[in-house]
Amino acid sequence: MSEKNCILVVDDDEGPRKSLSLILKRKGYEVESAGTGKDALEKARGRTISLALLDIKLPDTDGVDLIAPLKTIEPEIVILMVTGFASVENTVRSLNAGAAGYLVKPINHEEMLGKIQDLLERQDLIRAKRRAEDLLRESEERYRLLLRNANDGIFVHEITPEGPGKFIEVNDQICRWLGYSRQEMLQMSATDIDVPEQFERIPAIIHQLMTEKRAVFETEHLTKDKKRIPVEISANIFDLNGRSTVLSVIRNITERKRADETIRAFSEDLERKVIERTSELSDVNLKLVTEIGIRINAEKQLTKTVGEKEVLLREVHHRVKNNLQIILSLIDLQSRNIKDQKLLETMGEFQNRIIAMAHVHERMCRADDISRIDLSEIVIFLGTALFKSYKVDPHHIRLNVEMKDLQITIDSAIPISLIINELVSNSIKHAFPKGTPGEITIAGCREADTLVLSIRDTGIVIPKDLDWMGSQQTLGLRLVVSLVEQLNGTIELDRTAGTTFNIVVKEK
DSSP: OOGGGEEEEEOSOHHHHHHHHHHHHHTTOEEEEESSHHHHHHHHHHSOOSEEEEESBOSSSBGGGGHHHHHHHOTTOEEEEEESSOOHHHHHHHHHHTOOEEEESSOOHHHHHHHHHHHHHHHHHHHHHHHHHHHHHHHHHHHHHHHHHOSSEEEEEEEETTEEEEEEEEOHHHHHHHTOOHHHHTTOBGGGTBOGGGGGGHHHHHHHHHHHSEEEEEEEEEOTTSOEEEEEEEEEEEEETTEEEEEEEEEEOHHHHHHHHHHHHHHHHHHHHHHHHHHHSOSTTHHHHHHHHHHHHHHHHHHHHHHHHHHHHHHHHHHHHHHHHHHHHHHHHHHTTOOOHHHHHHHHHHHHHHHHHHHHHHHHHHOSSTTEEEHHHHHHHHHHHHHHHTTOOTTTEEEEEEOOSOEEEHHHHHHHHHHHHHHHHHHHHHTSGGGOOEEEEEEEEEETTEEEEEEEESSOOOOTTOOTTSOOSOHHHHHHHHHHHHTTOEEEEEOSSSEEEEEEEEOO
16 A cells, blocks of 8 residues: 555554554555544654544544644545444534544444545545646646747637638737737637638648648738738647647748848849949950859858758757647647546656757757757756746755856757756656755766766655666656767766766767
């Protein structure tokens, strides 16, 4: 039995107290016992008690008066009163005070065990339902935050072979671009913001979505005051409650179009000036002019090629980030139909891993130097996001980041981000039970081409008998070891003061 199924037997008579404890232990329960109300409260403070068998007559207090302080210590505790005679007055007092029922001495052991099993199973169902509801609310809040804070526009709508339905959800960014309020857009459909020339393309796009489940295309959207905004749309179709639904990420490409036009105009102007200048030169200087033209064209082509490669790399990072963002949104939407608590927790862990990867691509598409990224910025973002995801009180567990301007390559950024995500998540979940205070520290430095990292916590130490390098118990530790091996690095565990993972990798 787990600790949550521990039963507290409270009776001033040692004989019944021992016999009931023995019966319950043989049935597989963990048992604590007490002969007084004071002793009972001390036992309840020492560990989590799921159910209490509480005698009404105690030497230092009335058993009914003990219900309230027990529930103060453990709000979810189930109280089963034990009495030598079942009077109406005692029954009403017990039930009004929060007892779930009562047993009359001499106790029928089969009846007692049946009641205890029923009450604990009912309590487990209530607890599981409450946890599932909490996870669902958290998932929905994360989904709303994702929509609200996205840099690109996002909208969701149903779709049929005849055309798109009304918007189900829109984010703040698309509302700002188009000049509509959220309430206004939820009364509209995608055709209300399409330019007229887009209408004839809609059937082909719907066919592609229905067959390939995805479509990427450029078009223009109309603002509320009828201005045109060039956009690139990445649309994905999925099933939501039995209905075909489309989630679209909209990127405003006004600046890209403007840059393309500027480059085209510059190229045409340069070509015109070269031609004009060439026509003015004499035949004697024709060869020399030709050489200058070749050099100018070569330099122009080189500049254009370098610029195009940088734009392309930024575009790749942006699209990868968008696709990861779509996956997050799909997981959030699908989680609404999941009731299993462990599956919801697993989905949340996958979301945290995807968020870690998405943030790296987000930083790379915005960085001045797209070949390197500041690890300290990634660490601060990941730590803050994980504390928020697991609802950590920063007054109980403090996050320390001991690194500054530590630049790493893009090849190392994603695996290192995933390693930090897994180890910090592991500390939050296992090192600080029941709000135990402590610290999590992430440190890093560079020694030539070697990167040295340490992730340590001051909480409960990983058991010495756990084969963490070859552990099959958790996906997280297996993933960490695999990622370190991919980086041709080493990882060591130090249990001297808390738990510390020391990682050394060499960058290419």
